Amino acid sequence: MAPSLMRSAAPSFDALVPAFSASTCSLDVSAVSPAHRRLGLYYEDLIGTLLSGALPCDPLSVRRNVQCAQAGITAGEFDFLYRSTEQWFHLETAVKFYLCCGDGSALEHFVGPGRRDRLDIKWQRLQQHQLRLASHPVGRECLDRLGIRNVHSQLLMPGYLFYRAGAEVPGSTLHREISPRHQQGWWLPLRDLELLPASRDHRYAILSKLRWLAPARLADDQALDWHALREQLVARAGPALVVQLSCVPVSGSRNRWCETGRGFVVPDDWEPTVLESRIQSRRH
Incomplete structure (x- = not known):
């Protein structure tokens, strides 16, 4: 678990x-x-x-x-x-x-x-x-x-x-209440999508919320290449949970793509300060 x-x-x-x-x-x-x-x-x-x-x-x-x-x-x-x-x-x-x-x-x-x-x-x-x-x-x-x-x-x-993708993951600076064993991922704004590999060996998928709990395993025709991923993300209005996939050959059937990492792609204008302003307004 x-x-x-x-x-x-x-x-x-x-x-x-x-x-x-x-x-x-x-x-x-x-x-x-x-x-x-x-x-x-x-x-x-x-x-x-x-x-x-x-x-x-x-x-x-x-x-x-x-x-x-x-x-x-x-x-x-x-x-x-x-x-x-x-x-x-x-x-x-x-x-x-x-x-x-x-x-x-x-x-x-x-x-x-x-x-x-x-x-x-x-x-x-x-x-x-x-x-x-x-x-x-x-x-x-x-x-x-x-x-x-x-x-x-x-x-x-x-x-x-x-x-944040491309930045160093906090180590000694991490808050003392956070477990060092916690599961980790990355996040990036859509404008930085080039940080994700676009080679033939890499595939992606956007997960609906009820699929966030388990590692993703997808059939060959369900996995997206980098360009298809970007096309779908551009058409979305909010943050999306994206999983990175690697191919695992399956004998006697089509390839199976299994999750190797995950992260959020957020709109370029996504700003956490918006939350802070909402919190402050509720306090007054």
Whole structure:
């Protein structure tokens, strides 16, 4: 399973449930049909499937999306409550993709491709609200109704951090909360697309959002050469997640193209300062 973006989150799903084993409880992401258009909800579906497969066949051992409300007061929602080895856990999940627009020394340097999200804001929300729900009076009352005691809160937060193509990836300057094992990619404005190789050995694809979680594997006729990629990107209005592909010969069939890297291509006028102005306007 994909590693976490943050040091203080669970390293991966494997580390959460002792009973989980990649050899006995593996999950093909493509085999789980998306029931939602939002990537975060699709990711929750995948985690729910994994938890149900890894834990005993007790329907009450895993509870999902438990609302915490009392007398008209809504404190929040538990993404998951699950029981493993006689211990109850509260699991929050998030899968995030951020572009680094600085030297990586501050969490605010990491901005979502749609400029509506930022890592420091998300991290503060998780730490100060979502992961503290079990200790909130309404959250505790909700757990009491379910007969759940001594809950241990956990966070699962995989994803990618993307660094400007052609620039040095931050090392010692990277913010201390970011895990050194996080998955990395690149980003560039459309005007710098020439930084991507255009030889016959390289192919590309633009992934729709619900395909961002798994490494891409495409048939020969689905892969784009550099010129076809540029043509499609010019016709788009917003950021696009592009995967780089290499050919893997498959006996008895057409070539298969497998992902070797990924990154965001953004419009030339994409500016992270737009997000900052929106945040400031909400504060006043």
